[in-house]
Amino acid sequence: MANIVWHTKLRIHLDLTLDDLGHEEHEGLWDMVYGMDRMYAARAVPVAERDLQCGGVCQEAGVVAPMHLRMRNERREAVHERREDEDRHTVTISDEHKAYQERILRAAEAGGFCGDNEVRTRVGRSWIQTDTLIEGADGLRVGWEVQLSTAGTDGPRSVRARAAKAQKNGITPAWHTDRNDYAHRHDTHWTRSNNLPAHVIAKIGDLRVISGFRKLDFWHCDLHADHPCPHGVRRCGKYHATPVPKDVLFDDLVRNTAAGTIVPVQFRTLNKTHRFWATRADHNRYNDLLNNDHQLPAVTEDVRTPSRASHNHPTCRPDLTTTASVTATPTTLQTPTDRPSGLLVVQPTAPVLETTASQALGESALADQARSANAGPESLETLIELQRAANAARNALQRLSDHEERERQQYVLLEAAQSAQAAITRYATSQGLNRFDVQQTVRGAAHDT
Structure with a gap:
């Protein structure tokens, strides 16, 4: 679709966003043009012969793109x-956008959840397309939308309309951006990180969400209160x-939204509704407070504290030196001289960690040898072996309690999960199959065996 x-x-451009199509001197121009196009359609005249062409992107590219008119929800199209010709109007996905999508999948995989990119969900006679759809716990579906460019606030394709449509059809909308002005918009639940290049977003490190998550402070409105009374008294x-x-x-946010913690x-004040993310415990206490504001709601135990101390270097560290193609060798644990910058330089000490880590890395090495022997796209057996390695690394992580051991094993898990997901993507692309079905x-198969 296009607006021009x-x-x-007639040798004129028609702007469908304007009531007079941009020609106030011609009264009733839309009724005349639209009525003629409907008459052509009734007489089965081909679209290419109806006198209408794309006057925007296609014309600028030197392409003749025939068009026809229609009315949908009282909107001219x-x-x-x-x-x-329609695809020519689609904005190319940036490298930063793709890096966020891959990071969301990797974080969800580390938490035991699955997902896929660019998922189209059928809704009646139309579609909902989600940047990254995560299948969470108890049937929960979280639809991540990465918005790094300008997004509209009004209209059927605005952020508010798209988020409402997703929520109406069972998808919890989660919009993430790196633009500061979105932090002041409340058309959906926005989260924001710093503006970073693609190779920094994609690396393993602490990508911090600096806007969009809140902790609710509950207090008694008396003379000793620190906050002003919201009622103005x-x-x-x-x-x-x-x-x-x-x-x-950011990785904790992805996993905890999928887990439902x-x-x-939607926080309502006297004249505005604020939208943000909070723990389920704070959300439940807030609902109790709305029902009875004369009694302080009881404190409920939260499953996990979403913000925690970490020994990883921050992703947004200014002096961080890294490249887009740095990857770890899966057959051996790296030494301090060859480990990528930003990773904790440690060696495993617990026997159980050494056994499970070497077993997971050993299975990844066998799968890499099988790929090099075939000199072609991965076979299904290779994908199963890679998934077994990721499952073994995840099981090892769940058995550990020491913080430093979990840090090391988490790195092993992320490497194994990333290798499995990349192989699945290559296999689905080469065979022309749906990636989610292959996954x-x-x-x-890996679970059964």
Whole structure:
């Protein structure tokens, strides 16, 4: 679809976003052009012969792209005849956008959840396309949308409309950006990180969310309170909740939203509704407070604290030196001289860690040898072996309790999971198959064996 149409007979451009199509001197221009196009359609005249062409991107590219007109939800639309002309209007996905998508999948995989990129979900006669859809616990589906460019606030394709449509069809919308102005918008639940290059976003490190997550502070509105009364009076004697900004690691946010321990919250004030993310415990306490603001809600135990101390170097560290192609060798643990910058330089000490880690890395090495022997796309057996290695690394991580041991084993798990996901992507692409279906088949086979 496009907003600018070229009329070959009248030799003028028609702007469908304007009531007069950009020609106030011609009264009733839309009714005339649209009525003629409907008459052509009734007489089965081909679209290429209806005097209408794309006057925007296609015309600028020197391409003749026939179009026809339609009305949908009282909105004027011009539709391309050919799909390739429609695709010309699609904005190319940036490297930073792709890096966020891969990081979301990797973080979800480390938490035991699955997902896929660019998922189209059928909704009646239309579609919902999600950048990254994560299948969470108990049937929860989290749809991550990475928005690094300008996004509209009004209209059927605005952020508000797309988020509402996803939520209506069982997908929890999660919008992430690196733009500061989105932190002040409340059309959906925004989260924000620093503006970083693609190779830094994709690396293993602490990518911190600096906006969009809140901790709720519950307090009594008396003379000793630190916050002003939200009702505008001196002191009302009731209990209130105040959202306090709090940082959270991006990977933890992905995993906890999939697990349902971090949930979207709509916080209402006298004249505005604020949308942010908070722990389920704070959300439950806030709902209890809305039902009875004369009594302080009981404290409920949270499953996991989403923001924690970490020994990893931060992803946004200014003096961090890294390249887009740095990868770890899966057959041996790296020494301090060849380990990529930003990773904790340690050696395993516990016997159980050495056994499970070497077993997981050994299976990855066998799969790499099988790939090099075939000199072609991975076979299904190779994908199953890689998934077994990732499963073994995950099981080892669950058995550990020491913080440093878990840090080391988490690195092993991320390497094994990344290798398995990359192989699945290559196999699905080479065979022309749906990546999600291939992933489910491989996981089932690896689990059964």
